Amino acid sequence: MNKIIVKPFASALVKHGTVHKNVVVVTNDLTASCEADEFASTFPDRFISAGMAEQGLVLALSGLAREGLIPIFPSFAVFTTRRPYEQIALTIAYPNLPVRLFGFLPGLTTPGGVSHQAIDDIGLMKQLPNMTVIEAADATDMETVIDGVFDMPGPVYMRSLRGMVPRLFKEPFEVGKSREIFAGDRVLVLVTGALTAMAIETVESLRAEFNDLGLICINTLKPFGDQALFAAIAKAKVVITLENHLVESGLASATAMRLAKFPGPTLVTIGIQDTFTHGGSYEYLLKYYAIDANRLKKEIFYAYGKFLASKDDDWDLLAKRIELNANVAEGL
Amino acid sequence: MNSGSVASEIRLLAAEWTIRANGGYLAQACGSAEIFATLYCDVLDLSPSTAPLIPPKFESVPNSFRNEIRGESWLGEGPDLFVLSPAHYGTTQYCALVAIGRLDKKALTSESGDGGLLELIAAEHSPGIVVSSGSLATALGVSVGRAMARKIKNIPGNIWVFLSDGELQEGATWESLQLASSQRLKNINIIVDVNGMQVDGRMAQLMPIEPIVDKFEAFGWNAIEIDGNNLEAIRIACLAAKNSNLPTAIICRTKPWLGFSFLKNRWDNNKLHFIRLTEDERQDLISEIKSL
Numbered sequence: 001m002n003k004i005i006v007k008p009f010a011s012a013l014v015k016h017g018t019v020h021k022n023v024v025v026v027t028n029d030l031t032a033s034c035e036a037d038e039f040a041s042t043f044p045d046r047f048i049s050a051g052m053a054e055q056g057l058v059l060a061l062s063g064l065a066r067e068g069l070i071p072i073f074p075s076f077a078v079f080t081t082r083r084p085y086e087q088i089a090l091t092i093a094y095p096n097l098p099v100r101l102f103g104f105l106p107g108l109t110t111p112g113g114v115s116h117q118a119i120d121d122i123g124l125m126k127q128l129p130n131m132t133v134i135e136a137a138d139a140t141d142m143e144t145v146i147d148g149v150f151d152m153p154g155p156v157y158m159r160s161l162r163g164m165v166p167r168l169f170k171e172p173f174e175v176g177k178s179r180e181i182f183a184g185d186r187v188l189v190l191v192t193g194a195l196t197a198m199a200i201e202t203v204e205s206l207r208a209e210f211n212d213l214g215l216i217c218i219n220t221l222k223p224f225g226d227q228a229l230f231a232a233i234a235k236a237k238v239v240i241t242l243e244n245h246l247v248e249s250g251l252a253s254a255t256a257m258r259l260a261k262f263p264g265p266t267l268v269t270i271g272i273q274d275t276f277t278h279g280g281s282y283e284y285l286l287k288y289y290a291i292d293a294n295r296l297k298k299e300i301f302y303a304y305g306k307f308l309a310s311k312d313d314d315w316d317l318l319a320k321r322i323e324l325n326a327n328v329a330e331g332l
Numbered sequence: 333m334n335s336g337s338v339a340s341e342i343r344l345l346a347a348e349w350t351i352r353a354n355g356g357y358l359a360q361a362c363g364s365a366e367i368f369a370t371l372y373c374d375v376l377d378l379s380p381s382t383a384p385l386i387p388p389k390f391e392s393v394p395n396s397f398r399n400e401i402r403g404e405s406w407l408g409e410g411p412d413l414f415v416l417s418p419a420h421y422g423t424t425q426y427c428a429l430v431a432i433g434r435l436d437k438k439a440l441t442s443e444s445g446d447g448g449l450l451e452l453i454a455a456e457h458s459p460g461i462v463v464s465s466g467s468l469a470t471a472l473g474v475s476v477g478r479a480m481a482r483k484i485k486n487i488p489g490n491i492w493v494f495l496s497d498g499e500l501q502e503g504a505t506w507e508s509l510q511l512a513s514s515q516r517l518k519n520i521n522i523i524v525d526v527n528g529m530q531v532d533g534r535m536a537q538l539m540p541i542e543p544i545v546d547k548f549e550a551f552g553w554n555a556i557e558i559d560g561n562n563l564e565a566i567r568i569a570c571l572a573a574k575n576s577n578l579p580t581a582i583i584c585r586t587k588p589w590l591g592f593s594f595l596k597n598r599w600d601n602n603k604l605h606f607i608r609l610t611e612d613e614r615q616d617l618i619s620e621i622k623s624l
Contacts, residue, residue: 024484048480051514056473056507062463063477067485071477087504090467091474095456096394130396153396 002166002197005139009102009162010035012143013072017043020150023070026050028057033330034074034104035162058084061099062091070098072146076110076332077103077118077159081125088155093128096154100146101125105332106135106159107244107272108286109194112332113279118159119272123249125157126222132175133222135159137168137196141219144172159193166197168217176220178229182207184214187303188236188265190229192218192243192251195291199242202293203300210304224254233258236265238303242296247271268299335563338369338431340624343591345427347621349440355608356452359595361424363527363560363588364494368428370566371414371492371523375574379408385436387449387459394456401449403461406434411489413478415462417471418496418525420606422454422461429460469502472522476512479520490519490574497526500541506551512579513552521573522553522581525560527588533602548581560584592620 017023017039025039026048040047050057057073064071073080080103081088092099103121110116125133132152136142142161149156152175169179182203187210191199196217203215214236216229225233233239233255243251252269259267272289286292294310301308346361372378383405394400406429407414416425426444429435439459444450449458453466465471475493482489499505512520526544528535535541548555554576558565566584573580588604589595594613598604609617 024481045484048515050511051507053507053510055469055504056476056511059470059473059504059508060477060480060511063474063479064481065477066474067478067481067487069481069484086467087470087473090464090470094394094464096396130394 002168004164005167006164007035007162008139008142008165009074009160010038012146013039014042016146017046020070022068023072024048024064025072025074026057026061026064027073028052028054028075028079030075030079033332034076034102036074054079054084055087058087059091062087062095062097065092065097065099066095070100072100072102074102074104074160076105076116077121078105078116081118081121081157085124089128092155093130096130098153099155100149101155101157102160103157104160104162106161106193108277108289108291109244109282110332111279111281114276116332117277119246119277120249121157122159122221122245123253126249126254130154131222132156132220134175134220135193136161137193137217137219139165139167140169140171141173148173148175161194168197168200173219176223176226178226179217179219180214180228180232181217182213182215184210184212185232185235186212187238187240187300188214188216188232189240189242189296189300190216190218190251190255192221195242195244198293199296202296206297206300210300213300218251221251221254225258230258230262234262234264238268239265240268240270240296240299240303242291243271244291245271247273268303270295270299333373333432335366335369335373338373338428339365339563341431342368342424342427344621344624345430345437345440346423347592347617349423349427349444350607350609351614351617352441353444355606357420357423358592358607359527359529359588359598359604360418360421361427362591362595363586364421364424364525365591366561366563367494367523367525367566367584367586368424369431370563370570372428372432374567375570376414376492377412377489378414379410381406381408381434383459385434386439387435387443389447390449390457401457403449403454403456403458406459407462413462413489413491415471415475415491415493416454416460417465417494417499418468419454419461419464419466420452421494421496422451422458425454425460426450426458435459468496468499469504472499472505473508473511475520476508476517479512479517480515482519483515483517490521493520493522495522495524497524497528497535497541497544498530500524500544501539509548509551509553517579518577520579521570522579524581524583525586526583527586529588529599529604531605544583548583552578554578554580555583556580557583557585560586561590592617
């Protein structure tokens with residue numbers, strides 16, 4: 001069982017602000033929701049509440065950065081990326097400014113439905129020139145990513161986890177570095193973000209049967225891949241990507257671009273398949289959109305030329321759930 | 333520098349540009365010539381330009397090497413900052429920089445074609461341009477951020493933002509205005525060029541934005557309404573803005589046809605955004621320039 005860390009970003013942000021006096025945090029009415037409340041009370045002079053006005057807020061981030069400050073904007077990923085998209089493109093990405101955008105509530109991790117589920121944030125940010133795109137997979141990532149990108153001269157988007165976050169890694173986050181969890185060169189699973197804990201558990205359970213089944217966690221979606229990752233992809237017969245995002249513009253698309261240039265393994269993409277999504281519990285949604293452990297197992301078996309009989313007997317259990325996301329105050 | 337002669341020079345240079353390029357944003361220059369002239373001659377506290385009189389050729393958009401040319405360097409290093417928001421007023425800014433001696437007149441010809449920095453829709457590598465704000469309602473918000481940063485860092489100087497009235501139709505403008513007043517910024521002021529005309533025609537008929545003064549006041553700004561083609565009125569309003577404890581918007585009622593008679597005909601016909609000269613207009617404009 002993984003150790004659970006409570007609010008890993010909150011304390012990391014305060015530590016970061018203590019060391020770096022040019023860091024300012026700007027929020028859009030989601031201060032505690034995005035774990036910036038401790039920073040706000042520790043450094044009131046470097047905290048700005050800009051209200052629910054993301055276009056004006058992002059423009060202000062550009063201005064703050066142009067004056068030599070490092071602005072951090074933690075919000076829900078839909079509000080970080082979708083609503084002020086043009087302002088990010090023209091006034092942050094284009095002038096290549098050191099702004100740090102944090103997007104919480106990635107993909108299906110929220111019961112908030114289409115308005116709150118960021119299923120396209122990685123894609124929106126990934127296609128912007130100058131933008132570095134990162135997805136956190138565990139508490140260590142959330143504790144170390146802000147320090148890890150401090151020296152980057154341009155903008156960074158970080159898809160983030162909050163609340164009760166499992167610790168999976170000991171090594172701090174490093175930009176561009178993939179995390180090999182299980183070495184294996186026949187079937188290779190690539191995973192990003194919140195699904196990583198499930199992927200570790202699933203792959204681990206199948207390693208006795210398939211000892212050349214590999215698993216790599218990818219934190220940096222753009223620029224995509226380091227030499228270790230490319231070498232592992234080149235050796236594999238089947239690559240399975242697993243993501244909590246639209247496959248058209250997320251991990252699967254980045255992997256497909258790599259394979260288009262350097263063909264080799266067959267690509268299997270698990271993720272959200274060209275559809276908007278609706279509200280419900282995380283477990284229900286993963287199952288409904290076929291991004292769950294059962295689906296991963298099936299695809300691994302199939303990659304090894306075997307068939308895993310379906311067992312869908314937990315739908316009844318899910319239907320009895322009433323409380324959504326008990327871990328955070330507003331239930332989102 | 334005399335603001336009256338600078339205003340006349342801006343009109344003349346913009347007209348010559350329009351003839352040469354067979355098109356341009358001439359009405360914007362004619363409506364705002366007195367605003368630019370007064371700002372540069374009587375209001376802005378700017379150190380000398382750190383950029384050459386003839387700009388270098390385009391090198392790159394901003395990149396990780398940060399070796400791109402910065403349009404801001406033609407405005408020196410403060411303490412004040414002048415931010416042009418509607419980037420289609422780029423021609424006006426270039427002509428103003430020539431009129432006040434920060435840009436060589438030859439650049440208006442040699443650097444306004446392909447590979448030159450004097451782009452039609454100005455970008456932040458264009459002389460005198462601080463933000464690439466061709467998408468309207470962009471530069472005000474960036475300037476509010478800069479004003480907030482200068483307040484945090486205790487840096488002196490005022491930020492003056494030139495806004496066009498069309499930008500008041502954009503929601504981002506009002507988001508930025510509420511942010512500035514909520515932060516109680518004293519180091520930012522706005523000059524709005526209210527010429528009443530947008531691409532499709534008269535704003536009053538398409539999407540009315542009045543009462544502008546009341547709206548600014550409701551958003552926590554001090555608002556002063558003046559005749560935007562009156563040099564002395566602009567100068568006095570800017571002085572009042574500097575001494576105000578609130579961020580101040582100077583609402584300038586301007587006449588975008590001022591200076592050339594064919595522009596008034598266009599105003600009457602509701603077509604005054606981008607000027608593509610007819611042959612008759614071209615001949616009229618050339619003869620009017622000669623008689624100046």
